[in-house]
Amino acid sequence: MEVTLECRPGNVALVRIDRPEARNALNGAIRERLAEIFAEIAADDSVRCAVLAGTDKVFAAGADIKAMAEAEPIDMMNRPGDRAWKVLKEFPKPLIAAVNGYALGGGCELAMHADIIVAGEGARFGQPEIKVGIIPGAGGTQRLVRAVGKFKAMKILLTGDFVSARDAEAMGLVSEVVPDGEVLDRALALAGQIAALPPIAARTIKELVLQGGDLSLDSALLLERNAFRLMFGTADQKEGMRAFLEKRPPAFSGR
Numbered sequence: 650m651e652v653t654l655e656c657r658p659g660n661v662a663l664v665r666i667d668r669p670e671a672r673n674a675l676n677g678a679i680r681e682r683l684a685e686i687f688a689e690i691a692a693d694d695s696v697r698c699a700v701l702a703g704t705d706k707v708f709a710a711g712a713d714i715k716a717m718a719e720a721e722p723i724d725m726m727n728r729p730g731d732r733a734w735k736v737l738k739e740f741p742k743p744l745i746a747a748v749n750g751y752a753l754g755g756g757c758e759l760a761m762h763a764d765i766i767v768a769g770e771g772a773r774f775g776q777p778e779i780k781v782g783i784i785p786g787a788g789g790t791q792r793l794v795r796a797v798g799k800f801k802a803m804k805i806l807l808t809g810d811f812v813s814a815r816d817a818e819a820m821g822l823v824s825e826v827v828p829d830g831e832v833l834d835r836a837l838a839l840a841g842q843i844a845a846l847p848p849i850a851a852r853t854i855k856e857l858v859l860q861g862g863d864l865s866l867d868s869a870l871l872l873e874r875n876a877f878r879l880m881f882g883t884a885d886q887k888e889g890m891r892a893f894l895e896k897r898p899p900a901f902s903g904r
C-alpha cells in the first residue's frame with residue numbers, strides 16, 4: 650500500500666505516503682487513497698489531529714510526470730484522484746505536515762495544505778513546474794505567495810529553484826526545523842499536544858484563519874467575534890475555565 654493510515658494513541662492519525670522508487674510522486678492511485686483517507690478521518694470523532702508524512706527520505710516530488718507527459722487538457726480535467734485536493738482543502742481538523750527530503754511541485758502544494766509544517770534540516774522545497782513546461786496546479790501560485798509574500802514566491806515560482814528548510818523557515822513556509830531524524834516524532838508530539846486540547850476550539854481556529862484570510866479585516870473580525878461567543882456553548886469552555894480556577898488539569902470532552 651503506497652498510502653497508509655495509522656491511528657496513534659491520543660486521537661492522532663498518521664497518514665504516510667510510501668512510493669520511494671518514484672520519490673513519492675503523486676500518481677492517481679495515491680491521490681485517490683489520500684482523498685479516501687482524509688474523508689474518513691474528517692468524519693471520525695476519535696481523530697482530533699492528523700500528521701501527513703512521506704518517508705524519511707522524501708515527502709513528495711510532485712505529480713507523476715510519467716503519467717502527465719503525453720496528456721491533453723481533457724485528460725487533466727478528468728484526472729483520477731484530483732478530488733484529493735478538495736478533500737484536503739476542506740479537511741476541518743488541524744493537519745501537520747512532517748517533511749523530510751524533497752517537497753516539490755504538488756508535494757510542496759501538499760505540504761501547504763497543512764496548518765503546521767515541521768521540516769528536517771535536509772528538506773528542500775520548490776515549485777519546479779516551470780522547468781517541465783507547466784505551472785503549479787494545486788494552489789502553488791496562491792498559497793505560496795500568501796505564505797512568503799510576492800518577491801520570495803515569485804523567485805521560487807519563476808526559477809523553479811529549491812529552497813532549504815532553514816530558508817523556508819526564515820520566509821515563513823515552515824513552522825519549525827528539526828534534525829532530520831526527529832521530524833516525525835516532533836510532528837507527532839505536536840499533534841498529540843493539539844489533540845489533547847478542545848477540538849471544537851481547534852477546528853474553529855483553523856476555520857477562522859483560513860476563511861478570514863480571504864475576507865476584509867472587518868468581516869473576518871466579525872466572524873471571529875461570533876465564533877468566540879459560540880465557544881461559550883461548549884462543555885470544554887466550562888471545563889477549561891473551571892479547571893483553571895480550581896487549579897486542576899482540565900478533562901476536555903470534545904463537546
Ligand code: DAK
Binds near residue numbers: 670675711754778
Ligand atoms: N514524477 C515521476 N517520477 C519521478 C518524479 C515525478 N515527479 N520525481 C522523481 N521521479 C522518479 C524518477 O523518474 C526516477 O525514476 P526511474 O528513472 O528510477 O524510473 C526516480 O524517481 C528517482 O528519481 P531521480 O533519479 O531523479 O532521483 P534524485 O534523488 O536524483 O532526484 C528529485 C530527486 C526529486 C530532485 C528529482 O527526481 C526531481 O527533480 N523530480 C521531479 C520534480 C518535479 O519536477 N516536480 C514537479 C512535477 S509537476 C494538478 C495539481 C498539481 C500538479 C499537477 C496537476 N491538478 C489539480 C490538475 C502538480 C504538478 C507537479 O508537481
